[in-house]
Amino acid sequence: MQEYEYHRPVMLDEALGGLAIRPGGTYVDVTFGGGGHSRAILSALGSEGRLFAFDQDEDALANAIDDSRFVLINENFRYLKNFLRLHGVRRVDGILADLGVSSHQFDVAERGFSTRFDGALDLRMDxxxxxxxxxxxxxxxxxxxxxxxxxxxxxxxxxxxxxxxxxxxxxxxxxxxxxxxxxxxxxxxxxxxxxxxxxxxxxxxxxxxxNGELEALKAMLQQACEVLEPGGRLVVISYHSLEDRLVKNFMRSGNFEGEVEKDFYGNVLSPIRMVSRGAVQAGEAELAVNNRARSARLRVGEKVEAENDSKAVPQNNR
Ligand SMILES: C[S@@+](CC[C@H](N)C(=O)[O-])C[C@H]1O[C@@H](n2cnc3c(N)ncnc32)[C@H](O)[C@@H]1O
The missing domain is CATH 1.10.150.170 (Putative methyltransferase TM0872, insert domain)
Known part of the structure; x- marks a missing residue:
């Protein structure tokens, strides 16, 4: 079994499956951390594929992957669209967000994330x-x-x-x-x-x-819809109900209240549709080796194809 010092990635197979990677596509991992998910994405990409990763914690920079297809951006994902644009990217094929804190952040006493240690009451990721x-x-x-x-x-x-x-x-x-x-x-x-x-x-x-976590999540979800190609995938792993509720509502309805709007014909008006049925949870084998996976909930959304066609999702697709 592979050893992970910085962070053991959660639901790696499920996340990769949700992204439905096209080998020549452009992908974004907005929560790079130890780079476990990023490495798996790179393995699934061909020589033409590209991966942009974000992490607001400078500690994550030490894990940067030496690969010409990869770029690591030390910024908050709430500025997803701007930083992608800075790198000349307007559209991407998939986005992964594995929210919250890394094991590394928990393990460093002076960062204050863990209730186990006595350290500075800091708790800033950035x-x-x-x-x-x-x-x-x-x-x-x-x-x-x-x-x-x-x-x-x-x-x-x-x-x-x-x-x-x-x-x-x-x-x-x-x-x-x-x-x-x-x-x-x-x-x-x-x-x-x-x-x-x-x-x-x-x-x-x-x-x-x-860390303004919920505001950053909302901003990122909205921008994800703007930068995803039609048919592109958004995979989000949340670790508490406040995050998961926002993600669920957004993927269902395109807004954070979860209010589904329909057109005259009963088609749902939203730029995104939920692909996963309910929240995907880690399997027994993973739970046996990674306690952190216990609270993880993974959801997959897909940017709606008919971008200029009133953003409608046929009712039977939901
Ligand atoms: C759960 S860890 C991700 C672990 C990663 N998937 C892996 O395989 O190692 C979450 C990471 O996202 C970063 N992060 C959380 N919120 C962020 C935000 N708003 N912008 C940028 N990075 C963020 C944290 O600093 C942390 O390193």
């Missing part, structure tokens, strides 16, 4: 970004913090957690700087036996806000 999680927990007031923890962490006791954080920073008389301090602040509000789950929800909320 360290050029100005706002860290420490800035967030020290600047928001109690109600803003509670709203954030509820919305992005889906924490049942968001209010109590927010109150505890504000109280902690007031009593300490200094800002919360480390993951250890944050954990100490909320310790009394972690239900017994569910400590790790609640901490993970708390860290998820902060991470989503610090």
């Amino acid at each position: 360290r050029r970004g100005e706002m860290t999680a420490a800035d967030l927990v020290n600047s928001l007031d109690e109600s803003e913090l509670a709203r954030l923890l509820k919305l992005y962490g889906e924490l049942p006791n968001a209010k109590q957690m927010a109150r505890a954080i504000v109280k902690y920073r007031q009593e300490a008389g200094s800002p919360i700087q480390t993951t250890g301090e944050l954990k100490a602040a909320v310790q009394r509000h972690l239900p017994r036996g569910m400590e790790n789950k609640y901490l993970a929800m708390l860290f998820q909320a902060l991470r989503i806000e610090v």
Whole structure:
């Protein structure tokens, strides 16, 4: 079995199958990470094929693949269209997004992603970004913090957690700087036996806000539709329900609310149609070797062919 130090790719076969790669096509991996998915895409491409990859974390640059068909762009995928254009690319045949954080990011204590270590309360994927999680927990007031923890962490006791954080920073008389301090602040509000789950929800909320994850995802999905060739594939792997809901709604209806619009004849009006039936999940064999795959949900969309023909999808294609 292959060893992966930086990150073990999730649902590799399913992702590749979803992309339905044409050997001479142009593809984009918007979440390069350790490059596991990118390497597999390159193996499926012929000499004329091309692969552009994005990662906003400069650590990922160390994994760049030495291949003339490959370009790695150290930018946020929310600027997908602009950076592709900068490289002279207007249309692509497939896009893969394997969302969230890499194992490497979790494993480096001082980046603050993991609840396992005591490190700086940072949580930025792109360290050029100005706002860290420490800035967030020290600047928001109690109600803003509670709203954030509820919305992005889906924490049942968001209010109590927010109150505890504000109280902690007031009593300490200094800002919360480390993951250890944050954990100490909320310790009394972690239900017994569910400590790790609640901490993970708390860290998820902060991470989503610090990295503007949902806004970036929305921007990328919309631009994906603009740059995909008709018939081109969009494959997205999500790791929590907030992301997966956006992806599902978008692939079903072309909007984030999931409101299906139809024309007079009952044809769905959307630039994209869902190809996968429901969300694809990792199989038993993968789950046995990669616990991270447990929460993964993969969905495949296809750019609708009739681009100038009112963007309609026949009803029986859905
Ligand atoms: C789950 S890992 C991807 C792993 C990769 N598929 C592999 O096989 O190694 C997600 C990666 O996407 C990057 N990332 C997440 N959101 C991003 C965004 N908005 N723009 C660019 N990169 C992003 C992270 O920095 C991380 O390296």
